[in-house]
Amino acid sequence: MTAPAFHITVHGTPGPQGSKNRNAAGALYESSAKVKPWREAVKSAALDVLTYDAAWMPIRDAVRVEIVFSLARPKGHFGTGRNAGQVKASAPQYPTGKPDTDKLLRSTQDALKDAGVLLDDSVVTDTVAAKRYVLTGDDTLSHPGAVIRVWRLNNPKEAAS
Template identity: 70%
Template sequence: MTAPALTLTVYGTPAPQGSKNRNAHGALYESSAAVKPWREAVKTAALDALHHDDAWTALDGAVWLDVQFSLRRPKHHFGTGRNAGRLKPSAPPYPTSTPDLDKLVRSTQDALKDAGVVADDSVVATLSASKVYVLWGDALRTPGAVIKVWRLTDFLKEPQQ
């Protein structure tokens, strides 16, 4: 299989690109205060990775974006007292509450665009995304995301079997 054009591991709390609000003067601002640090973390990780690739130009052809978000488990998933730190049997294996996966992807795509990974969000022709809890399966040990970007044209060059 073709290797990704770029693989990033981003540490920080993934935050959704939510709705926008207007202030008293009519200016728009993000309703979530957490989105700015997340977008900065993604942008910084991307710029650090691209710093060593002088030939990199923002991808303007069709790409496949694969993102796995690792989220912190809520405290109520764990026992108390002598069971402190132990996962309750009733704790769900996957995150099914907020943040919404599509909004997490939106904030991440915007940061990738700002960093010059992709020319625009519209070049994402294939998308796979998931959200898991930290330390579950192949998830990160702390909150963050693993982001992989492939040029779809690279798959056309592979020999057919």
Template identity: 70%
Template sequence: MTTPALQLTVYGTPGPQGSKTRNAHGAMYESSAKVKPWREAVKSAALDALHHDDAWAALDGAVWVDVQFSLRRPKHHFGTGRNAGRLKESAPHFPTGKPDLDKLIRSTQDALKDAGVLVDDSVVASLSASKVYVLWGDALRTPGAVIKVWRLNDLYKEPPA
């Protein structure tokens, strides 16, 4: 398999985008305070990665985006007292609650567009995404995400294995 056109490791708490709340004056705003810092973290990581590539142009052809979000476990997954820091047997293996995976993708793709990685998030023709807890398998050691972007045309040019 070809190497990705871009691979980023972003550190910070992934923030979902999409849920809106209306204030008393009727103005709409993001429900999650984590959206803006997350988008800035993704944008900053992308700009740092592209800083040394003078030939980079925002991708305007079909791309495949793969994202693995690493989330912090809630405190109630751990014991108390002398068992503090030990994971309860009843703790789930995978995060099935909020934030929603599709809303995490939305904020991440918008940040990639803002950073000049993608011309628009509509060029994403294939998407794979997961959310895992930190320190689970190949997850990050702290909250964040590993983002890989492939040009689909490059993948189809490869000779069969």
């Protein structure tokens, strides 16, 4: 496989986008306060990379997006006393609770669009997403964040020419 068209590492707590609540006046707002800081972190990391590529144009063709979200373990996963800092044997290996992977994808893809990586998030035809605890596997970070890769998909019409 060729190299990704775009690759970044984002530092910060991944925030899900999708669920909305209404305030007393009836206005809608994001239910997660983590959405805005996360989208800004993704946008900032993307713009830092794009600054060095004056010829970059937002991708308008089909892409595959691969993202590994690194989430912090809850405090209850760790021992106490002399075992403080040690993950309990009973702690789950994978994060199965909130945030939902699809909502993390939504906020991240929107941020990639806002940064100018993608013309629109509708160009994403293939996704591979994983949420993991920090330091538990390939592409996981030592702190919350994400590793994001965007791959251009070959256009069969162009390949046949």
